Amino acid sequence: MDRNQVLKKCGLDVLGFCPGTALKEEKAYLLDRQAHFGLCKYEGQNIEERLDPSLQYSPVKSVLVFGINTKTRPIQLKKGQGLLAGISRIPDYHILLKEAGNKLCGILELEDQAKVLVDSHPLMERAFAQRAGLGYIGKNTALIHPVYGTYLALGLILTEKIFPYDKEEKGTCGSCNLCIKACPGGALKGGGILDPGACLSYQTQTIETSPGQVGPRLYGCDVCQEICPKNKEVPLTRLEQVVDRGINKEEIQDLSNREFKKRYGHLTGAWRGKKQWMENFKSVEAYWARKSKE
Ligand code: SF4
Ligand code: SF4
Incomplete structure (x- = not known):
């Protein structure tokens, strides 16, 4: 089954594969953020756990990064109304991603050899997405994908199985601010x-x-x-x-x-x-x- 067929079967928009080794370059970035602004309450506070997939599942040889496009139509507020941001107006993507990740494990025959992670885990999803060729991290801190821009919601599968890996993405925002x-x-x-x-x-x-x-x-x-x-x-x-x-x-x-x-x-x-x-x-x-x- 080719990748597009797999995506369609799982209701996903993107899928990338990368090695399951720990991230390295991102450590300095996280330490810098932690020192100057503190890490967000909803992200992992232990830096090693942000970087190393083997602290979540072992042995881990590959990380699969999958995602869905969450882009919604902009809305015009009427007087007195409150605004829900685009991603907050869609059905809970955590549930959708979890279901899709489990389906993906079934199709790729990873049952008992993999762990699906959506949201409630410390790993730097965006950095693994970049490593898996899905885009680069922009100055707005989001992953920028060539088709879906900054609108991907992401999940990870850690597995002991080895896959052919995608080429890491190296783009930048250039001089845009x-x-x-x-x-x-x-x-x-x-x-x-x-x-x-x-x-x-x-x-x-x-x-x-x-x-x-x-x-x-x-x-x-x-x-x-x-x-x-x-x-x-x-x-x-x-x-x-x-x-x-x-x-x-x-x-x-x-x-x-x-x-x-x-x-x-x-x-x-x-x-x-x-x-x-x-x-x-x-x-x-x-x-x-x-x-x-x-
Ligand atoms: S970084 Fe700025 S523009 Fe982006 S969500 Fe936060 S407040 Fe809004
Ligand atoms: S710097 Fe420009 S291209 Fe980069 S994330 Fe911000 S707005 Fe997008």
């Missing part, structure tokens, strides 16, 4: 360094926001993706059940947690529950109050 200039939080520091505490996407997911801090964002931030010229021609995701509108506070405020989960729980951006959205609505309301005075 558009995302750094456009970032509303000033979180992009150049050289692919991100200050997580300053990133509005991170703030919408983690900290109690004070009014006005994250603008109209209810969950996530798309600015550094929308501005990126590498994303101009990216096709829309094949995924269905995408929410393509802003969210009104009235539609969630009276829901019980169970009702919220039933109505929105399938979305990527709902995993922190109703409480986080309601907290972020303080900022959304402050944003619209400011707008009405302009």
Whole structure:
């Protein structure tokens, strides 16, 4: 079966293969980030675990990197509405990737010889994706794929089986600095360094926001993706059940947690529950109050 057939069978958009040896060059990058800005709460704090697949599964000879395109249509907010970033408006990609990874293991006959990792693991997915020829890491810290730009959600399979490996990608952003200039939080520091505490996407997911801090964002931030010229021609995701509108506070405020989960729980951006959205609505309301005075 050729790679395109495998992708189609698994509902995936990309697949790359690379050796399972530990990453080396990325160590200095992670240490630098840790020293200056700290690592994000949702990523692994142990640097060796970020780099070495054998600390997750052993023996590991190959890493398979697979992904789905998450690009959604931009939406126009109506007055008072909160904005869900593109990836947060699609069905939970963690579940989709896990299912696809398991299917992939079946097709490649890797059962009992592999581990599927999606999201809740410390490995630097993007660096393995680069090693597996799927793109390079841009100044906005995202993987930039030649077709899907920065819109891939990625998963990994660690296996003891050896495959023919893809050629590592070596591209760069060149002199472009558009995302750094456009970032509303000033979180992009150049050289692919991100200050997580300053990133509005991170703030919408983690900290109690004070009014006005994250603008109209209810969950996530798309600015550094929308501005990126590498994303101009990216096709829309094949995924269905995408929410393509802003969210009104009235539609969630009276829901019980169970009702919220039933109505929105399938979305990527709902995993922190109703409480986080309601907290972020303080900022959304402050944003619209400011707008009405302009
Ligand atoms: S997600 Fe938004 S705040 Fe975070 S780095 Fe990108 S543009 Fe900046
Ligand atoms: S906007 Fe420019 S600098 Fe930023 S990731 Fe895209 S190409 Fe690279």
